[in-house]
Amino acid sequence: MSPRRSVAESRQTRSDILASGVRLASSEGLEGLTIGRLATVLNMSKSGVLGHFGSKEDLQLAVVDAAADIFTKEVADKARGVDPGLPKLLAMCRAWVSYLERRVFPGGCFFTAAASEFDDRPGRVRNAVAGLTTVWNRDLYRQTRTAMAAGDLPSDTDADQLVFEVTGVVLALNNALQLHRDTTAPTRARRALSRLIGHPITALTLLLSLRVA
Amino acid sequence: MSPRRSVAESRQTRSDILASGVRLASSEGLEGLTIGRLATVLNMSKSGVLGHFGSKEDLQLAVVDAAADIFTKEVADKARGVDPGLPKLLAMCRAWVSYLERRVFPGGCFFTAAASEFDDRPGRVRNAVAGLTTVWNRDLYRQTRTAMAAGDLPSDTDADQLVFEVTGVVLALNNALQLHRDTTAPTRARRALSRLIGHPITALTLLLSLRVA
Numbered sequence: 182m183s184p185r186r187s188v189a190e191s192r193q194t195r196s197d198i199l200a201s202g203v204r205l206a207s208s209e210g211l212e213g214l215t216i217g218r219l220a221t222v223l224n225m226s227k228s229g230v231l232g233h234f235g236s237k238e239d240l241q242l243a244v245v246d247a248a249a250d251i252f253t254k255e256v257a258d259k260a261r262g263v264d265p266g267l268p269k270l271l272a273m274c275r276a277w278v279s280y281l282e283r284r285v286f287p288g289g290c291f292f293t294a295a296a297s298e299f300d301d302r303p304g305r306v307r308n309a310v311a312g313l314t315t316v317w318n319r320d321l322y323r324q325t326r327t328a329m330a331a332g333d334l335p336s337d338t339d340a341d342q343l344v345f346e347v348t349g350v351v352l353a354l355n356n357a358l359q360l361h362r363d364t365t366a367p368t369r370a371r372r373a374l375s376r377l378i379g380h381p382i383t384a385l386t387l388l389l390s391l392r393v394a
Numbered sequence: 395m396s397p398r399r400s401v402a403e404s405r406q407t408r409s410d411i412l413a414s415g416v417r418l419a420s421s422e423g424l425e426g427l428t429i430g431r432l433a434t435v436l437n438m439s440k441s442g443v444l445g446h447f448g449s450k451e452d453l454q455l456a457v458v459d460a461a462a463d464i465f466t467k468e469v470a471d472k473a474r475g476v477d478p479g480l481p482k483l484l485a486m487c488r489a490w491v492s493y494l495e496r497r498v499f500p501g502g503c504f505f506t507a508a509a510s511e512f513d514d515r516p517g518r519v520r521n522a523v524a525g526l527t528t529v530w531n532r533d534l535y536r537q538t539r540t541a542m543a544a545g546d547l548p549s550d551t552d553a554d555q556l557v558f559e560v561t562g563v564v565l566a567l568n569n570a571l572q573l574h575r576d577t578t579a580p581t582r583a584r585r586a587l588s589r590l591i592g593h594p595i596t597a598l599t600l601l602l603s604l605r606v607a
Contacts, residue, residue: 294511342586
């Protein structure tokens with residue numbers, strides 16, 4: 182085996198381990214994600230998995246990063262080309278609902294599950310999850326402020342309050358889908374978000390808000 | 395030791411095990427709640443714990459029931475004497491926020507954590523958690539309908555939608571308190587609920603709504 186092939190194979194193996202890790206953790210939790218459990222699922226030796234990730238915590242952190250990449254691709258990137266402010270805020274909310282509706286992760290929102298699991302466990306995993314959700318919330322806040330400055334949202338909007346309530350709608354959606362398998366929930370979530378932001382959260386508004394350069 | 399004393403002691407031991415179990419599970423999850431872990435915390439033998447609960451699942455179910463008793467005492471009971479309809483709906487919401495603000499469970503809302511942990515694990519624990527939250531949601535729905543019939547909420551209120559959004563606010567509160575230690579969150583939650591229900595969620599409104607018999 183040439184060294185180059187070996188590096189490429191190693192990278193592929195690492196990527197396969199992480200893909201399985203994200204799926205497993207989304208359904209069963211990050212704490213149950215052990216080197217041994219993954220080795221069994223992937224039909225690998227424990228030392229084979231361990232060679233890619235030094236410790237269980239390193240594995241958990243790598244899985245959180247892999248899940249963040251998926252969230253970026255499936256949610257944040259969908260709003261990337263959209264004008265800042267209200268159009269972008271609407272596009273972010275729409276993509277967020279769609280991500281849960283399409284069950285991008287088999288166990289629902291990866292970060293809601295990870296937050297619930299790690300909020301009482303101080304350490305690097307908790308910090309990573311809290312940091313990622315803070316970055317996302319800050320972006321929602323920033324788009325809200327830009328929309329206010331542009332006159333697209335009332336100038337007396339409490340941006341922190343809006344982000345708090347938007348987050349609540351998405352958490353309720355995740356809960357209704359995961360625990361109660363309630364298929365009416367995405368419609369309810371869109372209705373709630375439309376009322377909160379004062380503009381409809383539909384695919385049509387995205388088309389209307391995308392300005393052709 | 396008299397048989398009566400032995401029965402009383404056994405009941406006390408069971409109750410001590412459950413109290414520890416609820417605290418542990420609220421912070422570390424129900425899945426990590428093993429007979430061995432509890433035996434260590436309580437300085438008991440594994441067989442001593444096992445004698446009270448036949449299996450790990452029986453232990454988990456008993457802990458869920460014990461947590462439900464605490465929720466009933468700390469939330470549902472606070473609204474028990476209040477007139478049905480809007481006054482009761484407001485009292486339920488107020489008690490729900492207060493329960494999270496006072497950190498009745500060290501790990502935040504017991505049922506939110508259990509739902510997140512078990513929503514992908516079919517079985518008796520999942521059914522118990524889903525059943526308990528459904529009962530609570532149905533009560534919120536019932537009070538909303540009663541308030542509509544009494545003319546205290548608009549007759550075109552979508553009661554299911556209201557319950558969905560109220561749940562979202564409480565989930566956002568739990569998330570903000572647990573993951574971000576955000577002490578402004580209870581005020582934000584009360585503000586959101588007041589706007590949703592169209593009436594202030596304050597202790598004063600409870601006093602005004604309690605009719606002296």
